[in-house]
């Protein structure tokens with residue numbers, strides 16, 4: 001199913017980073033984790049409502065592939081490669097229909113990713129007025145954007161494909177030089 005493939009692809013992308021590139025990848029993921037921890041701390045009263053009153057509705061009746069992105073999986077598996085087996089097991093239960101999140105521990109909760117290694121959408125989405133935690137949400141989002149840029153431009157095995165127009169410009173420039 002789609003989620004299983006996304007997990008495998010995230011692992012392949014992480015493996016393709018080596019040496020200093022891998023160290024940089026880890027450093028960016030740790031920045032996201034610190035931003036998530038700061039958001040968790042600032043949003044404590046919000047999460048109390050989620051847990052005590054609402055019982056975590058946001059983790060119920062969802063389409064998991066709309067919630068968790070390839071980038072989230074790169075982030076989570078860079079920090080916690082030891083849970084890949086557990087994630088793959090969860091992914092095998094994927095259905096075409098919306099359902100309670102596959103990553104709820106024993107299908108009940110809490111989330112297997114722990115408090116500071118969550119998919120972006122899970123940690124920044126609230127149904128309450130988020131103005132008091134706007135800055136912390138912004139930081140988490142900007143750190144995920146940083147990871148997105150890094151994985152896009154530094155991923156060694158994909159390279160960067162130039163658009164056709166750039167290729168022909170480069171070709172004519174080298175012809176002129178020749």
Ligand code: SF4
Nearest residue numbers: 050054056057058127
């Ligand atoms: S954000 Fe709102 S809907 Fe989602 S779990 Fe929290 S209280 Fe419930």
Ligand code: SF4
Nearest residue numbers: 059101103104111122
């Ligand atoms: S990944 Fe975790 S936080 Fe996000 S919906 Fe699933 S159980 Fe909830």
